[in-house]
Amino acid sequence: MNALKLDHCVIHVSDWGRSNSFYSQVLGAEVVHRQNGFSYKIGDILLNCHGPGIVANAVARIPVQPGNSDLCFEWPGPIAAAVSHLEKHHIAVELGPVATRGIRGDAISVYFRDPDGSLLEFISYQRGV
Numbered sequence: 001m002n003a004l005k006l007d008h009c010v011i012h013v014s015d016w017g018r019s020n021s022f023y024s025q026v027l028g029a030e031v032v033h034r035q036n037g038f039s040y041k042i043g044d045i046l047l048n049c050h051g052p053g054i055v056a057n058a059v060a061r062i063p064v065q066p067g068n069s070d071l072c073f074e075w076p077g078p079i080a081a082a083v084s085h086l087e088k089h090h091i092a093v094e095l096g097p098v099a100t101r102g103i104r105g106d107a108i109s110v111y112f113r114d115p116d117g118s119l120l121e122f123i124s125y126q127r128g129v
Contacts, residue, residue, distance in 0.1 A: 006100060008039075008046035011118055012064040016051060018115045023047070026089050027073065029119075042073065067117030072102065074107070075122040079108040082122040086112055094119075 013019035020038060023029040029040035029047070036053035042109055050064050075082040080099045086093055096110035102123045107122045 008043075008048050009069070010048045010064045011051050011071070011114075011117075012049060012066045012068045012116060013051040014066050014116050019049070019051070022115050026086070026091060035062060045073075048070075055098070067113075069114075069118035070121075070122040071118065071121050075124045077111060077124065078126045079122070079124040082110055086110065 016038060020031045023040045023042075024031050027040070027042055032041055037051050039048050041047075065078045082095060083097065090094045091112050094100045094111045094113060097108045098110075100107050100109040100121075100123060102109075102125070103127050107125045109121050111119060111121050111122055114120055
């Protein structure tokens with residue numbers, strides 16, 4: 001079997017304007033309009049959104065709820081730059097920088113929350129803080 005690749009994740013948002021601003025400004029997402037809502041394209045990652053005006057997928061036993069997602073994004077530089085980026089956007093760092101481990105091995109991460117309380121992480125594989 002060929003290696004699998006994650007295609008998309010689903011998050012829940014309670015306010016489109018607030019989340020669109022957050023995900024575009026803080027995560028650099030392209031906000032993509034779809035039917036009654038939006039998705040966020042971040043590089044080759046797609047975040048589909050459940051939110052106002054969207055009926056959750058009937059296949060999901062329990063629809064995604066505000067604040068119950070936990071997503072990690074690779075930061076392309078040193079973690080200090082990620083912290084500065086968050087500070088610039090007035091986003092509180094909940095934890096970090098701390099030593100972590102990701103798909104590529106040892107790393108350093110900072111944790112923060114989106115407007116609905118979902119836990120987000122920037123992970124850096126560059127040495128040093």
